Amino acid sequence: MLEVKNVTKTFGGVVANKDVSFSFEEGQIVGLIGPNGAGKSTMFNMISAIFPPSEGEIIFRKQRIDKMPTNAMAPLGISRTFQNLQVFKNMTVVENVMVGRHIRTKTGTLRAALKLPGTKKEEVSAYDKAMEYIQFVGLQDLYDHLAGNLALGKLRLLELARALATEPKLLLLDEIAAGLNHKETKEMSNLIEKIRNNGTTVFVVEHDMDLVMSICDKIIVLDQGEKIAEGTPREIQSNQRVITAYLGAEVEKNAQ
Ligand SMILES: Nc1ncnc2c1ncn2[C@@H]1O[C@H](COP(=O)(O)OP(=O)(O)OP(=O)(O)O)[C@@H](O)[C@H]1O
Numbered sequence: 001m002l003e004v005k006n007v008t009k010t011f012g013g014v015v016a017n018k019d020v021s022f023s024f025e026e027g028q029i030v031g032l033i034g035p036n037g038a039g040k041s042t043m044f045n046m047i048s049a050i051f052p053p054s055e056g057e058i059i060f061r062k063q064r065i066d067k068m069p070t071n072a073m074a075p076l077g078i079s080r081t082f083q084n085l086q087v088f089k090n091m092t093v094v095e096n097v098m099v100g101r102h103i104r105t106k107t108g109t110l111r112a113a114l115k116l117p118g119t120k121k122e123e124v125s126a127y128d129k130a131m132e133y134i135q136f137v138g139l140q141d142l143y144d145h146l147a148g149n150l151a152l153g154k155l156r157l158l159e160l161a162r163a164l165a166t167e168p169k170l171l172l173l174d175e176i177a178a179g180l181n182h183k184e185t186k187e188m189s190n191l192i193e194k195i196r197n198n199g200t201t202v203f204v205v206e207h208d209m210d211l212v213m214s215i216c217d218k219i220i221v222l223d224q225g226e227k228i229a230e231g232t233p234r235e236i237q238s239n240q241r242v243i244t245a246y247l248g249a250e251v252e253k254n255a256q
């Protein structure tokens with residue numbers, strides 16, 4: 001499904017990703033882990049075409065995507081959530097999800113805003129679809145609340161619903177469980193598994209090791225921009241290079 005080939009990304013003098021290669025098949029939950037600054041979000045930003053790699057190729061379902069514009073990704077079947085939430089605080093839950101849904105409908109936001117002929121029916125179906133995903137993540141009681149009034153756990157569910165509303169084949173989740181309590185994290189794990197079981201491949205960046213180890217079929221580990229390991233949760237847990245990378249990061253943090 002996805003193939004990352006010798007990808008390097010530099011920002012001025014900073015090498016965020018260095019000659020990274022990996023691939024995975026459809027139907028899995030794949031984890032991307034590594035200490036802070038390892039290059040995880042940068043990799044997601046390239047896969048979702050926020051910016052291109054400095055070197056290398058990214059291939060999604062046999063198609064090269066690394067030179068495509070960002071807005072080509074959702075129609076191709078890639079959608080994502082952001083580490084720093086990107087919801088519209090002055091819009092309701094359902095409106096936020098409809099923004100995500102709009103790119104799947106023929107009538108874009110502008111057309112709908114102008115209420116041109118032919119928009120009404122699609123508006124209704126965009127609304128119905130949005131409600132379907134809101135129900136799926138369990139936000140149905142809050143559908144008409146302003147996003148700005150939601151607690152963090154609900155905001156993360158809202159981002160998830162919006163990403164799902166584009167009906168992706170590949171869903172990228174960047175620290176979707178960050179800041180969630182134990183119960184919310186467990187519910188998020190269950191939802192991710194449900195999404196995979198419904199046929200969407202899920203690629204997760206996550207610091208919560210319990211979540212990663214319990215739901216991922218396969219894990220890729222980055223450290224300082226480089227891939228240092230790849231394997232099953234069991235293999236990764238006992239990998240000496242991975243343990244050293246995480247311990248090193250801990251020692252550095254404590255020294256600061
Ligand atoms: N847009 C950017 N401009 C300049 N430097 C960047 C940019 N994005 C990332 N970097 C740098 O690239 C490196 C990797 O950052 P990245 O955000 O990918 O790490 P990460 O693994 O997601 O970390 P975290 O776990 O803290 O989210 C860091 O040194 C970061 O400062």
Ligand SMILES: [Mg+2]
Nearest residue numbers: 040041042083
């Ligand atoms: Mg990050």
